[in-house]
Amino acid sequence: xxxxxxxxxxxxxxxxxxxxxxxxxxxxxxxxxxxxxxxxxxxxxxxxxxxxxxxxxxxxxxxxxxxxxxxxxxxxxxxxxxxxxxxxxxxxxxxxxxxxxxxxxxxxxxxxxxxxxxxxxxxxxxxxxxxxxxxxxxxxxxxxxxxxxxxxxxxxxxxxxxxxxxxxxxxxxxxxxxxxxxxxxxxxxxxxxxxxxxxxxxxxxxxxxxxxxxxxxxxxxxxxxxxxxxxxxxxxxxxxxxxxxxxxxxxxxxxxxxxxxxxxxxxxxxxxxxxxxxxxxxxxxxxxxxxxxxxxxxxxxxxxxxxxxxxxxxxxxxxxxxxxxxxxxxxxxxxxxxxxxxxxxxxxxxxxxxxxxxxxxxxxxxxxxxxxxxxxxxxxxxxxxxxxxxxxxxxxxxxxxxxxx
Amino acid sequence: xxxxxxxxxxxxxxxxxxxxxxxxxxxxxxxxxxxxxxxxxxxxxxxxxxxxxxxxxxxxxxxxxxxxxxxxxxxxxxxxxxxxxxxxxxxxxxxxxxxxxxxxxxxxxxxxxxxxxxxxxxxxxxxxxxxxxxxxxxxxxxxxxxxxxxxxxxxxxxxxxxxxxxxxxxxxxxxxxxxxxxxxxxxxxxxxxxxxxxxxxxxxxxxxxxxxxxxxxxxxxxxxxxxxxxxxxxxxxxxxxxxxxxxxxxxxxxxxxxxxxxxxxxxxxxxxxxxxxxxxxxxxxxxxxxxxxxxxxxxxxxxxxxxxxxxxxxxxxxxxxxxxxxxxxxxxxxxxxxxxxxxxxxxxxxxxxxxxxxxxxxxxxxxxxxx
Numbered sequence: 001x002x003x004x005x006x007x008x009x010x011x012x013x014x015x016x017x018x019x020x021x022x023x024x025x026x027x028x029x030x031x032x033x034x035x036x037x038x039x040x041x042x043x044x045x046x047x048x049x050x051x052x053x054x055x056x057x058x059x060x061x062x063x064x065x066x067x068x069x070x071x072x073x074x075x076x077x078x079x080x081x082x083x084x085x086x087x088x089x090x091x092x093x094x095x096x097x098x099x100x101x102x103x104x105x106x107x108x109x110x111x112x113x114x115x116x117x118x119x120x121x122x123x124x125x126x127x128x129x130x131x132x133x134x135x136x137x138x139x140x141x142x143x144x145x146x147x148x149x150x151x152x153x154x155x156x157x158x159x160x161x162x163x164x165x166x167x168x169x170x171x172x173x174x175x176x177x178x179x180x181x182x183x184x185x186x187x188x189x190x191x192x193x194x195x196x197x198x199x200x201x202x203x204x205x206x207x208x209x210x211x212x213x214x215x216x217x218x219x220x221x222x223x224x225x226x227x228x229x230x231x232x233x234x235x236x237x238x239x240x241x242x243x244x245x246x247x248x249x250x251x252x253x254x255x256x257x258x259x260x261x262x263x264x265x266x267x268x269x270x271x272x273x274x275x276x277x278x279x280x281x282x283x284x285x286x287x288x289x290x291x292x293x294x295x296x297x298x299x300x301x302x303x304x305x306x307x308x309x310x311x312x313x314x315x316x317x318x319x320x321x322x323x324x325x326x327x328x329x330x331x332x333x334x335x336x337x338x339x340x341x342x343x344x345x346x347x348x349x350x351x352x353x354x355x356x357x358x359x360x361x362x363x364x365x366x367x368x369x370x371x372x373x374x375x376x377x378x379x380x381x382x383x384x385x386x387x388x389x390x391x392x393x394x395x396x397x398x399x400x401x402x403x404x405x
Numbered sequence: 406x407x408x409x410x411x412x413x414x415x416x417x418x419x420x421x422x423x424x425x426x427x428x429x430x431x432x433x434x435x436x437x438x439x440x441x442x443x444x445x446x447x448x449x450x451x452x453x454x455x456x457x458x459x460x461x462x463x464x465x466x467x468x469x470x471x472x473x474x475x476x477x478x479x480x481x482x483x484x485x486x487x488x489x490x491x492x493x494x495x496x497x498x499x500x501x502x503x504x505x506x507x508x509x510x511x512x513x514x515x516x517x518x519x520x521x522x523x524x525x526x527x528x529x530x531x532x533x534x535x536x537x538x539x540x541x542x543x544x545x546x547x548x549x550x551x552x553x554x555x556x557x558x559x560x561x562x563x564x565x566x567x568x569x570x571x572x573x574x575x576x577x578x579x580x581x582x583x584x585x586x587x588x589x590x591x592x593x594x595x596x597x598x599x600x601x602x603x604x605x606x607x608x609x610x611x612x613x614x615x616x617x618x619x620x621x622x623x624x625x626x627x628x629x630x631x632x633x634x635x636x637x638x639x640x641x642x643x644x645x646x647x648x649x650x651x652x653x654x655x656x657x658x659x660x661x662x663x664x665x666x667x668x669x670x671x672x673x674x675x676x677x678x679x680x681x682x683x684x685x686x687x688x689x690x691x692x693x694x695x696x697x698x699x700x701x702x703x704x705x706x707x708x709x710x711x712x713x714x715x716x717x718x719x720x721x722x723x724x725x726x727x728x729x730x731x732x733x734x735x736x737x738x739x740x741x742x743x744x745x746x747x748x749x750x751x752x753x754x755x756x757x758x759x760x761x762x763x764x765x766x767x768x769x770x771x772x773x774x775x776x
Contacts, residue, residue: 001474001698002407002415009406086406254664282755292776303692303715310408310691319410331684389673395683396676400656403671 005090007224010088016094023063037074042101047179049157061103070132071108078116078124079132089260089316091288096263099270105176107131107138111184111203118201118242127182129204133307134375139206140186141171141228142251149390152184152195152248156230158187158202159212162235165189165202167210169231175382177213177226190245201247204235220376231244261332262312268305268343271370272298275347278367286366289350301346309337327399334391337381342380347371408691415470415476421479424455425486432747437489438603442567442714444490448523450569452492459520461500461706466516473635474701477642477693484646487748489604490566493643497636498563499526502572502583506620506628509748511585515570527568528636529559529586530629536632539581539759540625544611545573546582548622553577553584554592554615558608565595567609570617573611579623586616602755630721634713636701637760641693641720644756648689648724651749652682655731658746662736669734685723692719711773718766728753 028041045057048349064070067081070355072091074080083091095102102108112131115124130136147154156169156231167187177183183206206213210233215223242250276298279287311332315325348355351366357373360368382388410418428448437443460476462468476496483492503512511606518524534541544557565571570595576750586593592614598606620628620736656679659670669675696716699709730752732739739746742755757763 001408001694003695003698005406051750082479089406273546276776285473295771295776296764296767298776299718299767299774302770302774303719303767306695306715307688307692307719311688313406314408314687314691317406320407321409327683328687331680332686334680335684389677392677392680393673395680396670397671400679400683401654402659402676402679405671405673405676 007011009086009090013090013094018337019067019086020094020098020100024098025060027053028060028101042103042175043105043179046137048152049332058233063241064103065132070104071112073300074112074116085316086317087260091198093262093266103136104131104134106140106170107136110140111138115241116251117253123241129402136181137176137179139177139183141174141181141183143173144170148240152199154186154188154199154321156185156187157191158184158189158200163237164234165237167230167235169230171228173225174213174228177206177228178223180287183228184204186251193245196248198245199247200244201250201376202235203239203241204233208233208235216291219379225309260312260315261308261336262338264304264336265308265312268308268340271343271347272301272305273373274367275350283366286351290351291350294346294349297346301339301343304342308339309335325356327395330394330399333386334388342377344371348375408694410478412597414475417475418478418482419748421482422485425482425488429488431484432489434748443605444567451519453522458492458495458522461496461504462516462520463651465706466512467520468516472701474697475698477638478637480639480642481646484643484649486596487647487752491527491567492676493639494527494564495519495525498528499570499641500573501635502619502632505631511617511619516554517679524569525564525567526572527562527564527575529571531559531560531561533558533560535560537765542581544573546577546584548577548582548618551618552615553582553618554613555586556609556613558610561606562609564605565609566597571609573616574625574629577622580624581674582622583619583625583628584616585619588612590614598744602752604755616741624724624775626706633760637713637717638693638696638700640759641689641716644692644724644753645686645693646722647749647756648686648727651672651728651731651746652686654746655679655682655734659734674735678734682727685727689720689723692716711770714766714769714773717761718763718770721766722763725757729732
């Protein structure tokens with residue numbers, strides 16, 4: 001048992017940290033870590049009207065590309081860095097510590113790994129290089145208005161017509177689709193089959209005629225996601241990835257690509273540390289007069305973050321010794337998202353009436369209103385990517401072998 | 406970075422589990438609740454033959470020379486089997502302070518006997534004030550050369566009924582001072598308490614009880630800190646094993662118990678409790694191991710102290726949540742004396758309270774956070 005790096009790990013960590021220190025554009029240095037699953041600063045900068053923003057986004061992507069670190073987890077033959085599980089973990093840890101924005105979005109994190117496993121040679125040759133060059137940004141079309149937690153009940157139809165599929169239906173919560181160039185989606189190709197067996201995984205240019213993307217404003221005045229409508233959209237049948245009607249299992253490859261949740265732990269640790277530092281300095285005037293009644297609660301938050309770190313270390317140390325995490329990844333997702341919400345609750349309690357303030361600038365905005373904003377912004381974290389209830393179902397049935405209800 | 410057990414630790418764990426399943430069955434645990442001594446001398450000797458009392462003791466003194474992390478792996482199994490008796494009192498309350506500050510003569514005199522199972526030790530620290538801090542030590546210590554005598558009342562002293570020696574903390578004019586006091590003398594009066602865990606805790610009245618000075622006159626409190634840290638984490642390890650077993654029993658029960666024509670474990674209301682239980686058990690295990698690793702490998706003092714306080718704060722509360730869920734999942738049968746789950750529930754409370762509960766340790770965490 002060892003919570004510290006071995007010499008090899010320490011060397012690699014040093015390399016990553018030094019790279020970030022020398023190559024991360026200033027624009028990103030002060031930024032807070034963006035949350036997994038939502039379009040980050042890099043993705044919107046890339047399509048910004050501000051040439052300086054575009055320049056920084058490109059410079060950062062180029063710097064990472066030199067190292068193969070846009071897709072550190074992809075095999076080298078596809079342009080990744082082929083990092084081991086432990087190296088990926090250290091890389092993610094150092095990136096999160098520096099709040100450096102990940103590059104490449106869902107193309108790198110989700111589409112690429114799936115295509116590498118299931119795609120044809122032609123598909124790989126067409127799409128993977130353009131993900132790595134940052135030329136093409138991807139969005140994910142899974143959820144539908146009537147298919148949330150019960151994703152396999154999705155109804156968007158794809159009907160074969162010659163060499164094409166004709167797609168009709170609607171997706172929702174398509175994160176970043178307004179900035180994306182291509183879309184990967186699950187569509188129903190065989191309506192009479194059992195629900196998991198009639199789905200195909202298909203990719204399409206988001207500018208194909210018949211696709212309409214309409215942003216949805218969330219309760220924090222952001223537009224992280226969209227409704228995406230399909231009206232007689234013609235997509236070549238050659239765009240199906242993997243076997244037709246086996247798309248559910250192709251799609252699940254992505255979900256099986258486990259994340260340790262280390263970046264969450266690091267960002268919560270940073271938020272809590274900043275809050276306490278703020279209170280020890282000028283920021284103390286924003287702390288409610290009786291904030292010391294919250295000392296135990298604050299200590300509890302700090303401990304929870306420690307537990308989350310351990311859960312992340314557990315995942316990577318299991319993978320590193322050749323084990324496949326089972327319920328453990330669900331524990332991390334559930335626990336991490338729930339402590340995120342508790343942390344924002346504690347932070348807003350500390351600020352008392354000042355927790356009303358939403359505006360980032362001005363003399364009455366403690367810490368740029370980040371805790372208040374995150375109090376709202378963390379609401380969907382226990383909902384997306386498998387709600388806390390679904391995670392507990394998975395832990396109980398897949399992990400503990402309890403009978404399905 | 407590696408959170409797995411070493412090969413040797415796996416062997417220790419599996420060997421201990423097999424041994425205790427055979428030698429420390431539920432019936433023994435129940436019998437010892439009613440037994441005056443509270444432990445089985447036969448099992449005690451067998452444990453010594455396994456090398457457990459001397460696990461930490463150097464080979465020179467007849468021990469196995471293993472480290473504190475290894476001990477915590479073993480104590481998890483003790484928690485799982487609810488092993489009754491003075492094991493922790495002897496190892497954490499006797500061997501650990503002797504190894505830390507005992508003179509060469511004291512180590513040579515006592516450590517081999519601890520390792521061979523020939524003597525039982527305990528730590529006499531807390532008093533009627535029930536405090537864990539330095540100010541809680543009011544028992545009067547009078548030092549005379551290499552001897553020290555104590556007068557005062559110690560309370561919640563584990564296994565005092567069977568201990569041959571007590572490591573006593575008293576206060577001399579120079580501060581907290583420790584001594585090794587034999588219990589078979591007129592100045593030691595032991596009165597048994599009846600406790601929730603039916604373990605053996607006692608009031609110990611000392612009236613000029615005399616023994617060897619352990620460490621220096623006035624140096625006792627500083628010397629006790631690493632000892633108390635280890636004892637605290639040892640209690641966490643016990644809690645982890647105890648709650649792991651409570652959780653396993655409860656999940657098995659949820660699979661078997663049928664109501665409304667289906668196993669209750671198929672209901673989400675029960676499933677979600679089980680999911681929370683495994684999260685709490687696992688969370689407790691790794692926060693305990695981190696503290697045990699910090700102590701075993703001499704990590705920087707500040708980090709180690711924080712790890713210890715976090716571990717006890719977390720394990721105390723998380724394992725209480727586990728055993729409460731365990732009772733709820735079992736329904737009425739769980740409330741009966743005959744069914745086994747209650748054995749875990751009652752013992753969890755003892756360990757939760759030992760060396761400070763969650764509120765006590767969270768306060769220390771808050772202080773270290775600078776708030």
